[in-house]
Amino acid sequence: MLVRSRRGPFVAGLVLVVLTAPSRAQETCPALFAGGLAPVLTNAKLAARTVPLCFEAFAVLHSGVTRTPLYSAEHLTRASVANARTVARDDAFHEETRLPDAERASLEDYVRSGFDRGHLAPAGDMPTLSAQAESFSLANIVPQNRVLNRGLWADIEEGTRRLASRRGALFVVTGVIFSGDSVQQIKGGVLVPTQLFKALYDPASGEAGAYLARNDDSRDWRAVSIDDLTREAGIDVFPSLPAAARASAMALPDPRAAARADEHRPRHEPSWQDWLSRELNRAVRKFLRDLLRSIF
Template sequence: MLMRPALAPLVVALVTIQVGASRAAETCPALFADGRAPSLTNPKLAARTLPLCFEAYAVLHSGLARAPLYAAERLTRASVASARQVARVDAFHDEDRVPDDQRARLDDYVRSGFDRGHLAPAGDMPTGEAQAQSFSLANVVPQDRAFNRGLWAEIEESTRRLATRRGTLFVVTGSVFEGDSTTAINGRVLVPTQLFKAIYDPARTEAGAYLAPNRADGAWRAVSLDALRAVAGLDAFPGVPADVKAVAMTLPEPHAASRDGEAGRHPRAHEETWQDWLGHELARALRRAFRQVLRAIF
């Protein structure tokens, strides 16, 4: 099959991402503490959920929210060091593994006033392939712009620095949707009222979570896994002993210096224009056509 030179790199990248996603399905348990995925304790959240594995993270996607409920990662000193060498390339895309009527679309975010906020951060991804996968909308929630680029970026960087000091951390990042105060962009994608980042250090057997409102003027607080479960309806680390879940570990204070350093390496997502949307839609159509060709061949 002959390809125009301009299309060849894109086709190669698509093959790489597809193969990587297949390999990720075999290694997903390694991303969970004790090989156990987070469990939902609020039955209202369980409808239309779909677990998805990627190379460096796993998500539980909600077809009701059209967004992820959580993303799980295993951060190590080596993976953080590798991630710092990967140049960021923004390439948000729909997630074809999620049923069409249950997933977010790129146009949902156009002129929404919200950032496309990663749960598993692009800055955590140790390879270019893993980073490309992190831009799936199955890993994205609507975030207040000032919060995403400010306090939340500081929390993400502080977590990476903690992983560098400690050696290995298990991290579960997720959304909280609080009843009547929940809104939706484009009438489709629910906006989290709060976000959390739960951390478990298996060597020291201690855990805790950052919890912060999804707004510009919010302040974070440290909570225990038990307190997080009461708020989020999620047991982030089911295999962790009860006494560890009852006490919040001391979490690093997020600092503005973390945000400044991160912004210099990885500019945060901008609001999508119609030209961006058109380009993404063309790329999406090409991906689908290419997959159909692969199915016909194999």
């Protein structure tokens, strides 16, 4: 069930820049952040009840107010992208037990919600099976329009991977924006972002920029500078960047180019051996996950 809730003051607060509040995430996994510095929240309400979480290949800042991540951070390299292409996708969405029950999303919240469970740090970026399994934590998931998730956003994710392969390394921060005089929510009080962004920084060239897309089926997107993104999102995604790199957006790959390239890529038809291997891997991971939860 989808609920539309009037939250004018809350959403207005999300987009006003009123406070600089660095995340505690930089204390735990600095290698995932440009210059070792985590994104900085510039809004008091956005910073309320946040919990930084580190995973094998990404970090998130989770909000107990929205019950979603506010951003994910990754360090993509040519090697990590190559490794990720060898990992078969195995959907295993699960609740994040490191978060308080009252502040996290549940699997039930997304049932018949009308939205996809959209990754911030994509499963397709994950260089190992264990990292991919972690990416299906609901702490890394937001309610995403199905057309956007399976179309334009998937193309942006693939274009980002290809750019990381060409350039050697990129720092990537993916996040959400809540704007307007109302905000939707699904069951459990999980808020629905109005926009999503993916910010890229090339440490070799010093260039940076961000994709910004509406969370709807319009396929509309635009490139923005890091300064513009900070003003719109209330998050300074790359606080260590010099002023010149923040002021102008780098030339970002056209997402449609990735889509056209995929149309001509030979497709692998899964065999029964692929299916059997995938099901065995899924069963083993579920057993280990349940065993660890029973112990700890």
